[in-house]
Amino acid sequence: MTIRILSIETSCDDTAISIMEAKGGITNASFKVLANSSNSQINVHIPYGGVFPKLAKLEHEKNLPILLEACLKKVKLSKNKKPIDAIMVTHGPGLEMSLWTGIVFAKELSQKWKVPLVPVNHMEGHILSVFGKGRGTFKIEKLKTPILMLLVSGGHTQLVLSNKFMNYEIIGETLDDAVGEAFDKVARMLDLPYPGGPQISKLAGEARNSCERSIAQAGEPSIANFQQKIMCAESARVSRFSCERNPKKISFSLALPRPMIYTKDFNFSFSGLKTAVLYLIRDLGGIKKINQKTKAQIALEFENAAIECLTYKTKKAVEKYNIKTLIVAGGVVANKHLQNEISALGGSASGGKKIKILFPTKELMGDNSIMIGIAGYLNYIKNKKRVPKLDDVKATGNLKL
Ligand code: KG4
Numbered sequence: 194m195t196i197r198i199l200s201i202e203t204s205c206d207d208t209a210i211s212i213m214e215a216k217g218g219i220t221n222a223s224f225k226v227l228a229n230s231s232n233s234q235i236n237v238h239i240p241y242g243g244v245f246p247k248l249a250k251l252e253h254e255k256n257l258p259i260l261l262e263a264c265l266k267k268v269k270l271s272k273n274k275k276p277i278d279a280i281m282v283t284h285g286p287g288l289e290m291s292l293w294t295g296i297v298f299a300k301e302l303s304q305k306w307k308v309p310l311v312p313v314n315h316m317e318g319h320i321l322s323v324f325g326k327g328r329g330t331f332k333i334e335k336l337k338t339p340i341l342m343l344l345v346s347g348g349h350t351q352l353v354l355s356n357k358f359m360n361y362e363i364i365g366e367t368l369d370d371a372v373g374e375a376f377d378k379v380a381r382m383l384d385l386p387y388p389g390g391p392q393i394s395k396l397a398g399e400a401r402n403s404c405e406r407s408i409a410q411a412g413e414p415s416i417a418n419f420q421q422k423i424m425c426a427e428s429a430r431v432s433r434f435s436c437e438r439n440p441k442k443i444s445f446s447l448a449l450p451r452p453m454i455y456t457k458d459f460n461f462s463f464s465g466l467k468t469a470v471l472y473l474i475r476d477l478g479g480i481k482k483i484n485q486k487t488k489a490q491i492a493l494e495f496e497n498a499a500i501e502c503l504t505y506k507t508k509k510a511v512e513k514y515n516i517k518t519l520i521v522a523g524g525v526v527a528n529k530h531l532q533n534e535i536s537a538l539g540g541s542a543s544g545g546k547k548i549k550i551l552f553p554t555k556e557l558m559g560d561n562s563i564m565i566g567i568a569g570y571l572n573y574i575k576n577k578k579r580v581p582k583l584d585d586v587k588a589t590g591n592l593k594l
């Protein structure tokens with residue numbers, strides 16, 4: 194039976210609503226996107242250097258009715274009749290103020306249209322986003338188990354093991370800052386605008402490319418080329434440079450730590466890495482004294498360090514649990530270096546056995562309502578359409594998987 198679902202996402206600073214047709218069971222569900230609208234609040238929060246929760250709430254409240262109207266219009270539905278069979282809404286984790294706006298809005302619609310309301314875990318949404326598309330049709334693929342998930346967002350850094358589809362066991366997570374949070378904080382230290390992740394990744398990418406260009410231009414025969422390549426790959430870790438501000442030209446190392454990389458568990462820590470950047474900038478005389486090239490080198494070394502921690506532990510987990518499928522999701526998956534390093538695990542991890550690696554499509558890497566619709570529908574089916582009472586649907590900022 195095909196049902197029409199409305200999905201709502203307001204966990205942080207993106208307001209998103211979509212309408213999809215969904216049918217099938219857990220392992221063979223398929224979806225057709227009928228309408229998909231969203232509004233990013235980036236411009237509103239830029240002056241504050243990060244998400245300002247009260248403003249985020251006001252923006253969600255303002256935009257939810259506008260986006261709903263746009264979606265209903267696109268599908269040629271009237272909000273006065275019952276246009277939808279079920280509503281899916283994010284109830285955590287996230288900013289509680291933001292989450293509540295979506296939940297209150299969803300409850301009103303659920304009461305008005307007399308349709309079930311399905312609360313959705315935002316992180317499960319990110320996991321299942323790998324099946325989705327922003328438009329058109331898509332379906333759930335059958336995946337070989339065990340499945341490992343590397344979840345990387347502004348609030349989360351987790352390695353999750355799944356021996357059965359939609360069952361989750363967290364085997365490791367960050368003990369302090371999430372990796373996206375570290376990207377955002379380091380970007381602020383480097384005087385880059387919010388949201389910092391994409392900015393750092395752009396700057397680091399430029400430094401990486403110019404490094405590779407210099408190798409190509411050198412046009413040396415293989416051995417010299419190879420050595421230079423290693424230097425670049427190791428980037429600032431092995432390089433030392435002269436500090437322009439100091440007349441005595443004292444050398445400073447740009448090397449940054451890889452916290453907890455060799456611990457035997459699957460946990461992460463990014464707060465020490467962030468502090469190391471802070472001290473590095475201080476030792477260089479403060480951000481105003483640092484030129485663009487050095488800034489880019491710091492961004493590159495930071496990106497290398499953070500991604501190396503993620504990739505190394507992921508590889509260890511793939512080997513230990515004999516993983517067949519690896520899912521990488523959450524906003525930080527937009528980072529090209531992370532995608533490249535994880536893709537390289539495809540053949541080498543798990544004793545050389547091939548593993549299948551899934552990333553979301555570009556449009557579903559950040560927060561979106563399509564992933565909430567997928568997770569909501571699959572849980573609705575899994576729970577045989579049983580849903581909690583409206584009064585029991587609450588925002589839970591630290592909701593676990
Ligand atoms: O999943 P998401 O959109 O929102 C949360 O649920 O947190 O993730 C947002 C995070 C932010 O910290 C942002 O800076 C980071 O993802 N991010 C990136 C990149 N694009 C977004 N981090 C590193 N490199 C990127 N290209």
Ligand code: ZN
Pocket residue numbers: 315319346347523524559560
């Ligand atoms: Zn997210």
